Amino acid sequence: MEDQKVISRLTNLGKEITEDIMLNESPKISLPQRSIGNIHFNEEKNLLELGDKTSTRSFLNVAHSRKFMQTILIATKCKELVSREKTASIRELYYQLKHTIADTKENTFEDQNESDPLIVDLETSLGVLREELHLKADDKGTLIGKLTVEDSGDFIDCSKLGRSGLSIPSIVEHYKFHEFDAEYILVIETGAMFDRLVEEKYHLKNNCIMVSTKGQAARGCRRLVHRLTHELKLPAIMFTDGDPWGYYIYSVMKAGSMALAHESKRLGTPKMQLIGMTMTDIDAYDLEKVTEKLKDVDKKRISELLQYPWFQKKEWKEQLALMSSKGVRIEQQALASKSLEFVAEEYLPTKITKKQLLP
Amino acid sequence: MVNMTAGNEREADDLFKEFRETSITEFFRKNRAHLGYSGKLRSLTTIVHEIVTNALDACEEAGILPEIQIGIDSLGVEHYRVSGSDNGPGIPIKHVPDVFGKMLAGTKFHRNVQLRGQQGIGVAGVTLFSQITTGKPIKVKTSTGNGKVHEIELMIDITKNKADILKHEEYSEYWRGTGIGIEVKGVKFNLGERGPFEYLRRTAIANPHTRITFIDPEGRKTIFDRSSEKIPKPPVPVRAHPKGLEVDEIINMAKATKARKANSFLVTSLSRMSNAKVKEIQEYVSFDLDKNPRKLTWSECEEIINAIEKTKFLAPSMEGLEAIGEEHVRNAVLNILDPEFEAVLTRPPKVHSGGIPFQVEVAIAVGGQAGRNVGEGTRYELMRFANKAPLLFDAGGCAITKAVSSVDWKRYGIKDFENSPVTVFVNVLSTHIPYISAGKQSIAEDRKIMKEVRFALMEVGRRFQLYHSRKRRALEKEAKKQILLRYGSELASALAQLSNKNEEKIRKALQKLVDERITGMDLEEEEANESEMETMLEGESEDDSEIPEADFTTEEE
Numbered sequence: 001m002e003d004q005k006v007i008s009r010l011t012n013l014g015k016e017i018t019e020d021i022m023l024n025e026s027p028k029i030s031l032p033q034r035s036i037g038n039i040h041f042n043e044e045k046n047l048l049e050l051g052d053k054t055s056t057r058s059f060l061n062v063a064h065s066r067k068f069m070q071t072i073l074i075a076t077k078c079k080e081l082v083s084r085e086k087t088a089s090i091r092e093l094y095y096q097l098k099h100t101i102a103d104t105k106e107n108t109f110e111d112q113n114e115s116d117p118l119i120v121d122l123e124t125s126l127g128v129l130r131e132e133l134h135l136k137a138d139d140k141g142t143l144i145g146k147l148t149v150e151d152s153g154d155f156i157d158c159s160k161l162g163r164s165g166l167s168i169p170s171i172v173e174h175y176k177f178h179e180f181d182a183e184y185i186l187v188i189e190t191g192a193m194f195d196r197l198v199e200e201k202y203h204l205k206n207n208c209i210m211v212s213t214k215g216q217a218a219r220g221c222r223r224l225v226h227r228l229t230h231e232l233k234l235p236a237i238m239f240t241d242g243d244p245w246g247y248y249i250y251s252v253m254k255a256g257s258m259a260l261a262h263e264s265k266r267l268g269t270p271k272m273q274l275i276g277m278t279m280t281d282i283d284a285y286d287l288e289k290v291t292e293k294l295k296d297v298d299k300k301r302i303s304e305l306l307q308y309p310w311f312q313k314k315e316w317k318e319q320l321a322l323m324s325s326k327g328v329r330i331e332q333q334a335l336a337s338k339s340l341e342f343v344a345e346e347y348l349p350t351k352i353t354k355k356q357l358l359p
Numbered sequence: 360m361v362n363m364t365a366g367n368e369r370e371a372d373d374l375f376k377e378f379r380e381t382s383i384t385e386f387f388r389k390n391r392a393h394l395g396y397s398g399k400l401r402s403l404t405t406i407v408h409e410i411v412t413n414a415l416d417a418c419e420e421a422g423i424l425p426e427i428q429i430g431i432d433s434l435g436v437e438h439y440r441v442s443g444s445d446n447g448p449g450i451p452i453k454h455v456p457d458v459f460g461k462m463l464a465g466t467k468f469h470r471n472v473q474l475r476g477q478q479g480i481g482v483a484g485v486t487l488f489s490q491i492t493t494g495k496p497i498k499v500k501t502s503t504g505n506g507k508v509h510e511i512e513l514m515i516d517i518t519k520n521k522a523d524i525l526k527h528e529e530y531s532e533y534w535r536g537t538g539i540g541i542e543v544k545g546v547k548f549n550l551g552e553r554g555p556f557e558y559l560r561r562t563a564i565a566n567p568h569t570r571i572t573f574i575d576p577e578g579r580k581t582i583f584d585r586s587s588e589k590i591p592k593p594p595v596p597v598r599a600h601p602k603g604l605e606v607d608e609i610i611n612m613a614k615a616t617k618a619r620k621a622n623s624f625l626v627t628s629l630s631r632m633s634n635a636k637v638k639e640i641q642e643y644v645s646f647d648l649d650k651n652p653r654k655l656t657w658s659e660c661e662e663i664i665n666a667i668e669k670t671k672f673l674a675p676s677m678e679g680l681e682a683i684g685e686e687h688v689r690n691a692v693l694n695i696l697d698p699e700f701e702a703v704l705t706r707p708p709k710v711h712s713g714g715i716p717f718q719v720e721v722a723i724a725v726g727g728q729a730g731r732n733v734g735e736g737t738r739y740e741l742m743r744f745a746n747k748a749p750l751l752f753d754a755g756g757c758a759i760t761k762a763v764s765s766v767d768w769k770r771y772g773i774k775d776f777e778n779s780p781v782t783v784f785v786n787v788l789s790t791h792i793p794y795i796s797a798g799k800q801s802i803a804e805d806r807k808i809m810k811e812v813r814f815a816l817m818e819v820g821r822r823f824q825l826y827h828s829r830k831r832r833a834l835e836k837e838a839k840k841q842i843l844l845r846y847g848s849e850l851a852s853a854l855a856q857l858s859n860k861n862e863e864k865i866r867k868a869l870q871k872l873v874d875e876r877i878t879g880m881d882l883e884e885e886e887a888n889e890s891e892m893e894t895m896l897e898g899e900s901e902d903d904s905e906i907p908e909a910d911f912t913t914e915e916e
Contacts, residue, residue, distance in 0.1 A: 014857030069846040
């Protein structure tokens with residue numbers, strides 16, 4: 001969306017609210033609900049979608065007053081950013097807007113946790129993207145492999161950035177992809193496993209692009225994987241820990257998240273598959289002795305996952321049931337119990353060849 | 360069962376016989392507790408009580424607005440002079456010896472009338488107490504306003520129960536009233552909850568037409584000014600009401616009546632009992648009411664009681680009772696306690712056992728000077744009164760105390776009742792208060808009295824709750840307004856930038872919107888209050904199954 005269009009949407013929001021006030025009506029903002037009750041799983045597309053339920057934030061309701069005021073402050077600041085052609089991190093935005101309210105000891109924002117969710121509210125309510133509001137989250141995630149990316153006129157060969165690879169920024173819209181030589185994209189949950197595979201030159205030996213999400217994937221990372229799979233027509237395979245948290249990270253990469261369900265189409269990679277760690281790996285590779293016992297929070301998380309419509313595939317129900325019955329979880333790095341090279345030389349190539357992948 | 364007709368009169372006869380047979384001092388010593396002279400503090404309070412009630416009763420009967428001065432001087436260890444004076448009608452000189460020098464001279468015991476002086480034995484007891492502890496006579500100064508003032512010093516001749524006049528001076532002066540001066544030993548003054556100061560403070564609240572000046576032993580002067588100019592009507596004796604009578608009481612009355620026939624006995628001895636009503640009674644009983652009342656048997660009296668239960672009567676007459684009245688209690692409470700909130704309620708008269716009319720008045724005061732100051736803060740205080748006279752002692756077993764603690768004050772928004780700045784005022788009026796014997800400082804747990812007190816307190820509690828929730832809502836409203844204005848100012852300047860409109864216009868419109876919204880809350884609140892009130896009234900009903908109001912016809916006889 002063009003900057004001018006974003007500015008006019010923000011201005012219209014302001015005008016509508018001002019009009020309410022002038023007409024002596026309670027000023028309000030309508031927001032799509034982002035709770036599970038308004039999230040639908042589109043099985044055909046394998047994507048989370050936002051329903052059409054909305055909630056209203058009204059200034060005269062004192063339970064909403066503060067958030068209402070904060071939302072408008074954010075909108076105003078975004079309009080300024082777009083007009084000045086500046087981009088701020090969400091943390092910078094928070095500091096830009098934080099000040100003491102006149103004649104009080106109260107701040108407009110007490111911490112960043114107050115402003116972050118309101119940014120998403122603004123995105124969904126205006127139908128604009130965060131990056132279109134000239135906001136960016138912190139950079140998170142790394143990419144390595146034979147791929148040349150054009151960033152603001154610079155050409156970056158991602159195979160020539162040493163062991164650390166390309167740091168994925170929060171906004172990747174302006175990236176253009178040039179030459180590449182890869183058969184698939186391997187997305188890895190932990191930074192430590194990524195480093196192991198880099199050291200083993202896995203991406204070179206197996207001709208793939210490797211991406212690390214470093215825990216729950218940030219938007220930039222998800223958008224990049226989405227674009228790579230769509231634009232370069234490459235399949236994507238994910239490699240996570242064998243626990244409910246790792247599986248959920250996979251599901252977010254694949255189908256999108258509840259918080260950003262409105263952007264699933266741009267962020268999700270529905271054809272992605274999971275290589276491991278699976279519960280069947282434990283027996284197949286004789287890893288029983290290097291598992292860890294499930295904690296109460298793990299068990300609770302498992303039962304939560306079983307409630308989600310996008311975990312209703314029989315393979316996933318089996319995995320989660322197996323995890324419960326074994327009462328254990330397994331980390332990616334537990335494979336080091338065999339040898340440091342095992343993961344790169346045995347585990348991944350074998351499973352990929354045999355297509356032992358979960359949907 | 361030996362001659363059960365004797366009742367009260369026999370008791371009184373016994374008392375007088377006791378005077379003749381033993382010495383009056385011995386009688387006093389034996390009955391100190393009953394007479395209010397047990398304990399050093401209590402004795403002093405009783406002395407003040409006797410002087411004050413004499414003055415108040417006399418002023419009331421003569422239709423005078425009372426001005427009372429009480430002074431207590433310290434003369435040594437546990438040695439005081441108490442002086443009191445009033446602007447009352449004065450005492451005709453021929454009555455002075457009886458009033459001050461003869462124990463149990465009065466006739467109050469046998470009149471069905473509400474008088475403060477039901478407690479104690481009268482001012483002659485003060486004379487005796489002074490005489491026993493110091494050996495000194497009391498000094499009396501009195502005049503009926505006829506230009507002659509009498510100054511008398513007298514003691515009680517304890518063998519004859521008769522005044523012994525030691526000195527009598529008469530001089531000309533136009534002054535009216537009665538003054539008394541006594542010296543006492545073995546008593547103690549303090550400003551505490553049971554001392555003379557508190558006694559006078561409470562007397563002032565229950566007698567708003569009275570002006571009391573008090574000078575304590577430190578020389579500090581306190582004036583409890585009157586808040587009403589209306590002199591209460593003197594109470595008149597009344598006959599018992601039929602409802603609530605018991606068999607033995609009918610028998611007692613029948614023995615004493617001059618009527619020759621039972622039917623005329625009922626008409627003359629009971630209130631609200633007309634010839635027509637007696638005819639109704641006759642329908643229910645198996646014997647002829649033409650018979651001699653002295654020959655009524657126990658079971659015949661039972662039949663009469665049963666018949667009375669089936670018959671409707673006018674409610675008991677208030678004549679025997681003289682309530683202070685809501686307006687006067689409120690004025691007195693405002694005057695003395697200056698509270699933040701007060702609620703006052705005078706209940707309609709009821710009868711307790713024996714067909715004796717009684718009536719309950721309550722008030723609750725919160726904040727201001729209400730409650731009792733103790734070292735660490737303000738605690739709740741209960742002011743008990745019987746026929747407007749403060750009850751300071753024996754609070755524990757008293758029906759009033761128990762009724763107060765039976766109320767769930769939390770329900771009415773008073774969370775920590777014991778430790779709140781609350782004064783609860785309860786006045787029980789009756790021609791005959793059922794005291795727990797010793798000292799007449801405590802009312803027996805009569806079920807009906809307790810129920811009346813409880814209902815009255817619940818009603819004032821509900822009124823407090825309404826006030827309290829209104830106040831709380833007002834605070835909430837103010838807080839909401841503050842929030843909206845606070846964020847509104849941020850909102851207005853941001854909106855001006857966002858919408859490219861004039862900031863000042865937005866600010867004014869928003870201010871107007873907030874103001875109207877808060878005013879709108881007022882209307883909503885009133886509606887809410889009304890429905891709340893209705894629910895509360897529907898809530899706990901007064902189930903007085905024994906004497907339903909419907910039992911009484913409303914037209915006058």
